[in-house]
Amino acid sequence: MSKPAPIRRMPQIAHVDVNCFYASAERAFDPALEGRPVVVLSNNDGCAVTRSPEAKALGIPLGEPWFKLAPRAKEWGLVALSSNYELYGDISARVMELLGRYSAWLEVYSIDEAFLGVKGAPDELLALGWTMKSAVRRHVGVPVCVGIAGTKTLAKLANKWAKNNPAFEGVCHWDSVPAAAREALMGSLSVVEIWGVAARLTRRLNVLGIHSILELSRADPVMIRDRFSVVMMRTVLELQGTPCIPMEEERIGRDQLIFSRSFANPITTAAAMRQVLSVYGQQASARLAKHGLQAKVLTAFAGTSHFNPKETSYPSACVRLPVPTADPVVLTKAAHALLPRIHEGVRYARAGIMVTDLRPTGNQAPLAVFENPHEERHIGTLLEDVTRRYGRGSIGLGHAGIRGGPDWTMKRDMLSPRYTTHWDELPLVKAA
Amino acid sequence: MGVLVGPRVIDAGMSLLSVLISPVPVAAGYPSPAQDYFDGRIDLNEHLIKDITSTYVVRVSGDSMEGAGISDGDELIVNRALEPKDGSVVIAVLDGELTIKRLRVTGTGVVLQAENPAYPDIRVPSVSDLVIWGVATRCLHHV
Missing domain, CATH: 2.10.109.10 (Umud Fragment, subunit A)
Structure with a gap:
């Protein structure tokens, strides 16, 4: 394209993430939780993995075991909920699909956060931030904050600022904030607060006289590369305003695993997308197996090319797996749930899958191994017939079958309804 | 296999209700040009859901x-x-x-x-x- 270039503005990056995602997803369907302290517990109802602002205000630390909280829950009015991964997966898919409408470039970074490429004058960027914030609230019912800056690292920092300082009302455009205020903020935050700096490196940075984010931003990138790593150098460059953190293709979060990449040549057919999703399914399987994990929920997503903003489309599909699994065949088939939403001829520039609701493989492994071959040999039907006649637990495969799948052993006493994914668990509306 | 969930679960449920309807009565000897546009079953998602995110x-x-x-x-x-x-x-x-x-x-x-x-x-x-x-x-x- 050789059009005369109008005033070009450097593209910026918006980082959008949902506030207290799991707790907010629960509130979206249960308004009675609004204003009350809410914690969402990890698998097996172990410890608090998400706290609503009210729960934080009570001084409940992240990761606090439930047995310590339970005795005081009543006195606090604390509501504890088991992780409802199917609900969170669907809410996440809705948020990402909606955000995709506001940018031709979207990187799903985790279950509750995304980076988007944005352009415009500062006031336009702020307006876009507000628009996205209110759209997510209206469509999905969850609150988000938005940070906009020249690099991913600064966008994340801006978002954190927007979350912690009510004056921003949830949207912070880094470059619109006076430089003195930005430096004051960076000077007040420890390096451990910045995205990409591992806590274990803090002491080594401190030895060099680097304590705050501001000091890190003033460090010599080459020295940092030599003493630490390229990763740390990128953080320094990003803090200085040079974008250099590429799209990551594989990420492991606290309770999720993501595979995604952009394609050199856009994918335009469902057949090609099927292949890509199959590759991810197998990669996810290998990665889960390596970490001794199984997944119960899978989300597959795709996005259009950012070279053609006219056909913006970000379809996604969230799939509940029959049993927790790391089986490549099961994961691949699940990822294919996206295919009906892939339109022939549309140019998809990226795709990915995310697996959540992870739990250790433990001694349930034989169940997953037997699950599929037996389906094909009609042993499943036989088992069902016997179960129907003689009751659950009367027959099983090896000892795994008889012992019951992990879902029966998984403790989830405080599970909310799977409002959006099960016909028999729909939200109830009172007609009275 | 995994049951479709998320926005698509509605699809899964409703496929049972899907009706195969031909857009025109099929008359022997009169191939209708309209039939070229026949695109399968009625999709209730398409008719009942204006915006899948909301x-x-x-x-x-x-x-x-x-x-x-x-x-x-x-x-x-x-x-x-x-x-x-x-x-x-x-x-x-x-x-x-x-x-x-x-x-x-x-x-x-x-x-x-x-x-x-x-x-x-x-x-x-x-x-x-x-x-x-x-x-x-x-x-x-x-x-």
């Missing part, structure tokens, strides 16, 4: 909306992103509960009405005094 299905509990043809146990399709207007059937948050009412916006104030004389109206000064969770667009009434 559409939810909820279940009615109670008889206060009988007059609007909405009965106990019916499912409603609700769009959370729609602007509620005078006459909309809305899901409002009342005492922390999702409650279905008819919204009336008049010159003198705002009323949440039941469609059953047994239930009283709820009056508020303006719509901003209400938390409207969503606007019902369809009722899946059990006949």
Whole structure:
């Protein structure tokens, strides 16, 4: 394209993430939780993995075991909920699909956060931030904050600022904030607060006289590369305003695993997308197996090319797996749930899958191994017939079958309804 | 295999209801050009869901909306992103509960009405005094 270039503005990056995602997803369907302290517990109802602002205000630390909280829950009015991964997966898919409408470039970074490429004058960027914030609230019912800056690292920092300082009302455009205020903020935050700096490196940075984010931003990138790593150098460059953190293709979060990449040549057919999703399914399987994990929920997503903003489309599909699994065949088939939403001829520039609701493989492994071959040999039907006649637990495969799948052993006493994914668990509306 | 969930679960459920309909009566010897456009089954998602990101299905509990043809146990399709207007059937948050009412916006104030004389109206000064969770667009009434 050789059009005369109008005033070009450097593209910026918006980082959008949902506030207290799991707790907010629960509130979206249960308004009675609004204003009350809410914690969402990890698998097996172990410890608090998400706290609503009210729960934080009570001084409940992240990761606090439930047995310590339970005795005081009543006195606090604390509501504890088991992780409802199917609900969170669907809410996440809705948020990402909606955000995709506001940018031709979207990187799903985790279950509750995304980076988007944005352009415009500062006031336009702020307006876009507000628009996205209110759209997510209206469509999905969850609150988000938005940070906009020249690099991913600064966008994340801006978002954190927007979350912690009510004056921003949830949207912070880094470059619109006076430089003195930005430096004051960076000077007040420890390096451990910045995205990409591992806590274990803090002491080594401190030895060099680097304590705050501001000091890190003033460090010599080459020295940092030599003493630490390229990763740390990128953080320094990003803090200085040079974008250099590429799209990551594989990420492991606290309770999720993501595979995604952009394609050199856009994918335009469902057949090609099927292949890509199959590759991810197998990669996810290998990665889960390596970490001794199984997944119960899978989300597959795709996005259009950012070279053609006219056909913006970000379809996604969230799939509940029959049993927790790391089986490549099961994961691949699940990822294919996206295919009906892939339109022939549309140019998809990226795709990915995310697996959540992870739990250790433990001694349930034989169940997953037997699950599929037996389906094909009609042993499943036989088992069902016997179960129907003689009751659950009367027959099983090896000892795994008889012992019951992990879902029966998984403790989830405080599970909310799977409002959006099960016909028999729909939200109830009172007609009275 | 995994059951489709998320926005697509509705698809999975409704495929059972899908009807194979040919757009024109098939007459022997008269190939219809319109049949070239035949594209398979009616997709209820396409007709009932305007925006998949903001559409939810909820279940009615109670008889206060009988007059609007909405009965106990019916499912409603609700769009959370729609602007509620005078006459909309809305899901409002009342005492922390999702409650279905008819919204009336008049010159003198705002009323949440039941469609059953047994239930009283709820009056508020303006719509901003209400938390409207969503606007019902369809009722899946059990006949």
